[in-house]
Amino acid sequence: MAGETTSASSLPLDGRVAIVTGATRGIGRAIAVHLHSLGAKLVINYASNSNLADILASELNSKVNRSSPVAAVAVKADVSNPEDVKALFDQAEKEFGCQAHILINCAGVLDPKYPTLANTTVEDFDTVFNVNTRGSFLCCREAANRLTREGGGRIITISTSIVGASLPGYSAYAASKAAVETMTKIVAKELKGTRITANCVAPGPVATELFFAGKNEEMIKRLVDACPLGRLGEPNDIAQLVGFLVTNAGEWVNGQVIRVNGGFVV
Numbered sequence: 001m002a003g004e005t006t007s008a009s010s011l012p013l014d015g016r017v018a019i020v021t022g023a024t025r026g027i028g029r030a031i032a033v034h035l036h037s038l039g040a041k042l043v044i045n046y047a048s049n050s051n052l053a054d055i056l057a058s059e060l061n062s063k064v065n066r067s068s069p070v071a072a073v074a075v076k077a078d079v080s081n082p083e084d085v086k087a088l089f090d091q092a093e094k095e096f097g098c099q100a101h102i103l104i105n106c107a108g109v110l111d112p113k114y115p116t117l118a119n120t121t122v123e124d125f126d127t128v129f130n131v132n133t134r135g136s137f138l139c140c141r142e143a144a145n146r147l148t149r150e151g152g153g154r155i156i157t158i159s160t161s162i163v164g165a166s167l168p169g170y171s172a173y174a175a176s177k178a179a180v181e182t183m184t185k186i187v188a189k190e191l192k193g194t195r196i197t198a199n200c201v202a203p204g205p206v207a208t209e210l211f212f213a214g215k216n217e218e219m220i221k222r223l224v225d226a227c228p229l230g231r232l233g234e235p236n237d238i239a240q241l242v243g244f245l246v247t248n249a250g251e252w253v254n255g256q257v258i259r260v261n262g263g264f265v266v
Contacts, residue, residue: 012038013039016040016101017096020042020045020106021106022108024053024056025210026211027158027208028107029235032056032104034243035102035246036060041071042072043073043088043100045074045076045077045088045107046074046075047077047078053076056072073091073095079131080135085135085139089143089146102156103139103147104246106158108132109131110213114168115169125172128173140187143155152195152248153191154198154199154250157200159202161259161261162177164259164265164266165265177202184200184255188254200256201245201260203233205264206232206233226264227262228263229263233260245258
C-alpha cells in the first residue's frame, strides 16, 4: 500500500487527523483504510463491535514505521448521543495533540425488512432517523465548531443514491438521508470563512453487509441490472472519491451532493 512504501512527508494527508464514524465495516472501513494510505491519523469510531475496531486499528498501526507515533485509535461512541459525539472529538484531540481536520460521517442503518411506508413502525422509523439524521446532525455540529480553521478542514457525510431513485421499501431510510443532504449543503454555506468544506457522497448499491441484509437474489439482480456498468459498487469505489475530496486537490468542491453509483440513478 502507499502508506508502506512512500515517505510520510509526500503523502497528501500527512499531519492531518480524520474521524471516521461507522468505520469497522463496509464503506466506512474502506474509507478509513484509504485515508490511512494517504497519510492521515485516524480515529476509528464504533458503536458496539470493539473487536473489529481494535483489529483495524492494529492493522493500520502495523503499517507505519516503528519510530512513528500511533496512527490509528479505536473509540466507542453512539453518534446519536451528544455527549458521546463530544467525547469522540475530545479523544481525537487528546490522542493526537491537535484539532481534528476531517470528519467522515459514515455511521448508518436501514430497515432490512424494506417495509412500505404504510407498514413502517414508529419504532423502526425512529431508529433509522436517530442514527442517520440525528447522528449526522450531532457529528456535523461538533465538526463545525471544532475542526481546524487553519486549512484542510473537511466534512463528508454519506447519503445514498436511493434518495434519487425513490425505490419502494426505503421511505424512512431515503427520507433520513435526504435530510442529511440538505444539512450538508447548508452547513457548507454557514462555514464561510473557516476554510472548512462540507460535501455529501451518495453511493448507489455497494456490496456491503448493510446492502445485502434482507435481500434475496432476485432483489440483488434487479439492482445490478439497473446499473449501466452491470455490477454492484465496491467499498473502495466510494473511498477513492472521499480521499480526493478531503485532500487539497478537492478544496474547490464544496456544498455538493455527489452521486457515486455507476449510472444507477442520475
